[in-house]
Amino acid sequence: MAFSPVCTLLELGGSVAQDDLGFRLVSEQLKFWGKSVEAEPKGVITLELPKHNEAYTWTNPTCCVHNIIVGQLWIEQYGNVEVINHKTGERCSLTFKPCGLFGKELHKVEGYILDKSKKKLCALYGKWTECLYTADPATFDANKKTDKKSTEERKSSKSAAPDEEAEEMPPPEAETVQVIPGSELLWRIAPLPENYAEMYAFSTFAMQLNELDGEMEGVLPKTDCRLRPDIRAMENGDIDLASEEKKRLEEKQRAARKNRSKSEEDWKTRNPALCSRWFKQGPNPHNSSQDWLFTGGYWDRDYSNLPDIY
Numbered sequence: 001m002a003f004s005p006v007c008t009l010l011e012l013g014g015s016v017a018q019d020d021l022g023f024r025l026v027s028e029q030l031k032f033w034g035k036s037v038e039a040e041p042k043g044v045i046t047l048e049l050p051k052h053n054e055a056y057t058w059t060n061p062t063c064c065v066h067n068i069i070v071g072q073l074w075i076e077q078y079g080n081v082e083v084i085n086h087k088t089g090e091r092c093s094l095t096f097k098p099c100g101l102f103g104k105e106l107h108k109v110e111g112y113i114l115d116k117s118k119k120k121l122c123a124l125y126g127k128w129t130e131c132l133y134t135a136d137p138a139t140f141d142a143n144k145k146t147d148k149k150s151t152e153e154r155k156s157s158k159s160a161a162p163d164e165e166a167e168e169m170p171p172p173e174a175e176t177v178q179v180i181p182g183s184e185l186l187w188r189i190a191p192l193p194e195n196y197a198e199m200y201a202f203s204t205f206a207m208q209l210n211e212l213d214g215e216m217e218g219v220l221p222k223t224d225c226r227l228r229p230d231i232r233a234m235e236n237g238d239i240d241l242a243s244e245e246k247k248r249l250e251e252k253q254r255a256a257r258k259n260r261s262k263s264e265e266d267w268k269t270r271n272p273a274l275c276s277r278w279f280k281q282g283p284n285p286h287n288s289s290q291d292w293l294f295t296g297g298y299w300d301r302d303y304s305n306l307p308d309i310y
Helices: 007-012 137-160 204-209 229-235 237-261
Strands: 015-017 021-024 029-031 036-042 045-049 053-056 063-068 074-084 090-095 108-113 122-127 131-135 184-188 280-283 290-294
Touching: 122 137, 122 184, 131 137, 229 237
Parallel strands: 015 290
Antiparallel strands: 015 021, 021 045, 029 036, 036 063, 045 053, 053 074, 063 074, 074 090, 090 108, 108 122, 122 131, 131 184, 280 290
């Protein structure tokens, strides 16, 4: 995410390596469907843990934002995600389920962890907005068959009684994942802070992402997104100033792009003779796909050649 000391790197895309952590981000393709916007991530994300000599790669699911013009905004993610452990050959195959007609499948995630011979080691299920459980794969498969049979019986009874409309929706505060006996809880979402309604419905973690204090300003590059004047104004509650600053930044970006096109100069993050500042294109060492590779230097905090983007 673009709200930490590595935010400038992530805005440019690529990998970061400090101590025991490295990762790469991907771009995405946007599609507008009239009432909704669909973001389809492109490429592969890489996480490296040098202290453990482990590397993981995965793709992200498609994200769709509904009711962008009229109505209450809501988000769903759907598609297949495969996380690969390149040290052991194990992989986790997950399916993010689409909402469905009555919303029964909304936010649901399920799948399996398999060894390198594709044998199921365990099953995973839950909701990415609530919790995630692990279960014995045989028990999980048997439960899915029973659940499918029950669903078909309910559908047939509803067709005979058309007045009994959509399925009942559980209270929004209640956990809506039906736990399979013998399951083990892996993760549960932390409760929202008391003032979340006044803080754009952010979690405590999200509230802290854009935090800025005096000590940070001395070590952050001037391109860090926490220094964006429109964001700072918005978080300070000055919406009019935030709008003015956003418009100014957009005009500044258009002018800079126009000047670059006139000189036929590509976007550079340092002297063109020295190529890109922190990344180079090359093969991903784990799957050989074309990727942006971290070249080092960011943690030296030499920001003398940074462009003026704000």
